Amino acid sequence: MxxxxxxxxxxxxxxxxxxxxxxxxxxxxxxxxxxxxxxxSASLTLEEAAAQRAGGPGSFYIGDLSQLVGPAPAPTLGDEDDMVNLAGLERERYLFDSPYYAALVKKANFTNPTELVYDGDPIEIQFTCINRTVAPCKLVDAVITENIKERTQGKLTLEITSFPELGLAGPDTLQLVRDGTIAFTEITSGYVAGDLPQLEITFLYGLFPDHEVEFKVNAAVQGDLDKLIQDDTNGGQVISRMWISGGDNFFFCRDKIETAADFKGKKVRSHGAALSDWIEAFGANAQFVAFAEVYTALERGILDCGVTVAFAAHGQRWYEVTDYMVGPLSSQLINTMVINANVLADLPEDIRQILVEEGARHELEAMRVTPAWNEVWTQRNVDAGLEYIEFTPDMKEIQANKAVPIHVLPNWIKRVGGPDTDIVRLFNEKIAPIVGLKINDDGTTTQIPITK
Structure with a gap:
């Protein structure tokens, strides 16, 4: 015992x-x-993930638009109350019902997000905006910058800078990404048209009658444009896009523009070759001026008008040096966020994949918040003292019958090397069925049935 x-x-x-x-x-x-x-999150269904994120920043659509209603991610990025409202979402519903949006949701990997494994020294990458005072750069800072910092526990941070701070104008952006001078940047096709005019295929002003048609065009060719950018920058990658469904262009002018004849002889700031062609069709003189320099040029009378989107003009206080806001020139502004190939390759695999996922989530958030931007930023410019003048029927007729068929489209065809080029064949294959216009072998155009 x-x-x-x-x-x-x-x-x-x-x-x-x-x-x-x-x-x-x-x-x-x-x-x-x-x-x-x-x-x-591995056991979450997509429906459960959407329900968890509903009602504010980071929400996404899988059938119920009301789940996207709620606060914007930062002040001035939503409607007049800094909210995302259902009316704006319903107006741009085509965005959310598109195959492109569904592919973004899949790419964002909400149900099984990449885990952080890297435990080395913190990594900092500089991201260059066109201008940090305008809404898209503020959206980058509020969304992708903050989310990456949180998901990587500070192991990867994006440091925001801008073209003016680096002394850049914009036309050489692709080259600067190519040679590694810029690590990660915003690229707008109009700025780099001299380097890669093929990218202007989605910036042919006046060709797309409304936002939905322009979105269909953009969605149809984005993969092809990504490949063009990749080849031109020696492997640079598109990480995200700045979708702005509230991105119509307006003419901000010192003198009143009430008729098409009032444009004649005006010195007008342009931000791209195709836009310059549109301006020239109205008898005005298009001039490329770096965005940060437009305020001074308008103030001194070097320019009579400047063309940009409503939020950008407000961000640069053009209402102080102009009296009239004329438009809109329909545009669904889409800029790309491109990273240098070596910078991306040097990232640890898990960090790289988190960056890709957050790039997709940034696109989704841009689609959520920007539908209200035309209305809210137009009103803010009016509240600041501008008189808003809508395009007259005569102006719209000149756009349809002169600007597009005689100036914008033929000049773009010349810039890309003529009708017997891959980019024109891409236009006829993917864009012609959407807009009902085919480019012929001799460079002329023919109307065709709209089938997409």
Whole structure:
């Protein structure tokens, strides 16, 4: 009996020692295991993920637009109340019902997001906006910058700068990404048209009658344009796009523009070759001026008008040096966020994949917040003192019958090397069925049925 008690006591002591030394798993040890071993989100369905994120920044659509209603990610990025409202979402519903949007949701990887593995030194990448005072750059800062910092626990940070801060004008952006001078940047096709005019295929002003048609065109060719950018920048990658469904262009002028004849002889700031062709069709003189320099040029009378989107003009306070806001020239502004190939390749695999996922989520958030931007920023310019003048029927007729068929489209065809080029064949294959206009072998155009 005594021996049995002794054996039992020894066994009990041995068990305690094993537990203390880690020989068996205690409750505390089990609780200390990293959650990364079994991602909490791995068991989520897409519907559950959408429900969890509904009602504010980061929400996404899989059938219920009301889930996107809620606060914007930062002040001035939503409607007049800094909200995303259902009316704007319904107006641009084609965005959310598109195959492109569904592919973005898949790319964003909400149900099983990439886990952070990297535990080395923090990595900082500089991202260059066209101008940090305008809404798209503020959206980048509020969304992709903050989300990457949070998801990587500070292991990757994006440091925001801008063209003016770096002394850049914009036309050489692709070259600067190509040679590594810029690591990660915003690229607008109009700026780089001299370097890669093929990118203007989605910036042919006046060709697209409304936002939905322009979105269909953009969605149809984005993969092809990504490949063009990749080839031109020696492997640079498009990480995200700045979709702005509230991105119509307006003419901000010192003198009143009430008729098409009032444009004649006016010196007008343009931000791209195709836009210059549109301006020239109205008898005005198009001039490329760096965005940050337009205010001074208008103030001194070097320019009579400047063309840009409503939020950009307000961000640069053009209402202080002009009196009239004329338009709109329909445009669904889409700029790309391109990273240098070597910078991307040098990132750890998990960090790189998190960047890709957050790029997709940034696009989704841009689609959520920007539908209200035309209305809210137009009103803010009016509140600042501008008189808003809508294009007259005569102006619209000149756009349809002169600007597009005689100036914008033929001049673009010349810039890309003529009708017998891959980019024109791409136009006829993917864009012609959407806009109902085919480019012939001699460079002329023919109307065709709209089938897409």
């Amino acid at each position: 005594r021996n049995g008690v002794l054996v039992f006591s020894l066994l009990a002591m041995f068990t305690v020692i094993l537990a203390a030394c880690g020989g068996s798993e205690s409750e505390d040890t089990a609780a200390a295991k990293p959650e990364a071993a079994k991602p909490a």
